[in-house]
């Protein structure tokens with residue numbers, strides 16, 4: 001499967017880029033053959049994505065705070081909103097219907113891509129100076 005990651009997503013901050021890349025890797029795993037999975041398996045996969053998102057958001061928020069990024073609060077709100085939206089969808093939908101699973105899957109990908117390009121890019125200059133190298 002072609003990777004979702006594209007260099008257009010790169011903030012040139014290795015610690016962040018690696019996490020974004022890792023998220024897409026998990027996303028690809030979640031997407032593969034979902035039509036043939038049970039509701040329990042699908043819920044576990046969405047759970048894995050959500051858990052990684054929570055980890056990533058915490059890391060990102062820490063760096064934004066440390067850098068004194070001006071729009072930290074607004075950015076954090078976006079993260080919180082996204083997690084609560086995923087939670088809502090998980091409660092709403094019956095995972096036995098693969099079409100509904102697909103809806104959640106597509107929502108997560110679209111939101112995440114748009115968030116990188118429009119919101120994460122905005123802290124780039126501030127965070128670049130203080131972020132550690134690597135993972």
Ligand SMILES: [Fe+2]
Pocket residue numbers: 060075079115119120
């Ligand atoms: Fe973010």
Ligand SMILES: [Fe+2]
Pocket residue numbers: 020056060116120
């Ligand atoms: Fe991010």
